[in-house]
Amino acid sequence: MTSFTPTAPHAPVLGWFSRSEAWMDSKGKGAWIAAMVLGFVFFWPVGLALLFYMIWSKRMFSKSSCRHRKSWTRHGYSAMRPSGNSAFDAYKADTLNRLEQEQHDFDAFLQRLREAKDKAEFDAFMNERAKDAARSDDPEEDAGDGSPKPL
Numbered sequence: 001m002t003s004f005t006p007t008a009p010h011a012p013v014l015g016w017f018s019r020s021e022a023w024m025d026s027k028g029k030g031a032w033i034a035a036m037v038l039g040f041v042f043f044w045p046v047g048l049a050l051l052f053y054m055i056w057s058k059r060m061f062s063k064s065s066c067r068h069r070k071s072w073t074r075h076g077y078s079a080m081r082p083s084g085n086s087a088f089d090a091y092k093a094d095t096l097n098r099l100e101q102e103q104h105d106f107d108a109f110l111q112r113l114r115e116a117k118d119k120a121e122f123d124a125f126m127n128e129r130a131k132d133a134a135r136s137d138d139p140e141e142d143a144g145d146g147s148p149k150p151l
Contacts, residue, residue: 024031032054040047082089 024035032050036047036050036054038047039050083092
């Protein structure tokens, strides 16, 4: 049986829990998940305790589990590089230009739509304000209930 020995020469002696935690961390997230599943199989409170500990210590959702995403970010702009096929590169350039133009046109449309909506709201506000001003200037209006006086 191998035991965990600290790498630092003057490191304090670790307890069994710290040693087992360090050993599990060295094996990766799969070891934690396997221990949790085995805990559920043999005695469910142990599995539940391991699950809560993994969530609390942020081992369940750590960045180390996203290694495959890092490779995608490295190749994020691979679509912009030439492929070597001139016909495909010309088609890709035309398509990207068309999409950029459509995006520009759509943004301009949204801007006009926002301006029209703002103008309609402002016109409605001004009309309501003019109606309120006309009602307050009307001499036939009764000050008590707001309804006009009968003739």
